[in-house]
Amino acid sequence: MENQTVRQVARISVGGNSVRVVLSNAFGEKPLTIGAGSVAIAGKGGNVDQATLKPLTWGGNSSVVVPPGAPILSDPIALSAEALSEISVSIFLPKKTALSSVHWDGVQTAYISGPGNFTNEAAFKADSTLKSRLFLSDIWVDAVPESEAIVFFGDSITDGNCSTPDANNRWPDHIAKRLQEANRKVAVVNEAFSGNRVLTDGMGVNALGRFDSDILSHPKVSTVVLMMGINDIGWPGENAITPDDKEPTAQDIITGYKQLIDRAHAHGIRIVGATLTPFAETFKGLPTEGYYTPEKEKIRVAVNEWIRTGGGFDGVVDFDKVMEDPAKPGYLRDDYDCGDNLHPNDAGYKAMADAVDLDVLLGSAK
Known part of the structure; x- marks a missing residue:
């Protein structure tokens, strides 16, 4: 991109009277020049x-250069926004810019202009759109002092893959709504992306490698909800899924969980574990159908048993039981399946959120 404006929308979970925007050049190899930016309530x-x-x-300053590998935090901007408001962030990229720090499956439309700086325009004419997030990392809100944050740490299922774009139907989105309805002063932070694994890099940095940057970088985190491991089992290799790929053992994944638990506790953060949802016949008939095998299912079952009974987590959410077809053990319920036997549809994501006990999620938090 060059000499273009990008406008993106994100829903906040708690309200306040000012916001700060975090942009990221985490994966950039060159400085990222932001020629101008703006924020507003989205239309x-x-x-x-x-x-x-x-x-x-x-x-x-009205412009900024972000070094390679770094985030940049804006000044506080006076903006009165209610809980669950949709916020629009626009950035102007005056120089030729590689799309390096991108969340490819944003499930939200990014609007891209023709040539020019349109950050100050209320009506935005898009020459093209993407369903990815470009350089936009966080929106911080000056919530009430007693507020806190929960970080949802996961893969494509927490990322909302297969949910309706621009509809905020990821299961953490529904949790955010439930928390507001229960008058809980708790922000929801979604730190998930498709393909993520606990132990090894794949479509991004592994969970052990990104824990500090994606959990500890957020203010006032009280709890982490971990739902990850299915890609370690189903897609253990570096590229295409092949029979030669050696999947980790259940104990390997559990050891990774224990590391994340210890690191959370070292910072006074609770960590809740979510069981891995059914995946029988995932991608059946496709080149990636080796994602599921009966041997891999045994690993999932063993991992889930440890999540439930191992005593390592501060709380447990049993999504496996919520999403499993009672007539076909190991299979995702048909009415919750988006069609690939792995990812939920909108109804499935809502069912996941509705099954979460908020007291388990928050522990002693009020």
């Missing part, structure tokens, strides 16, 4: 509420 189709449109600044 429809890439448009925003003109009365709320505010320029972003960084140390009082």
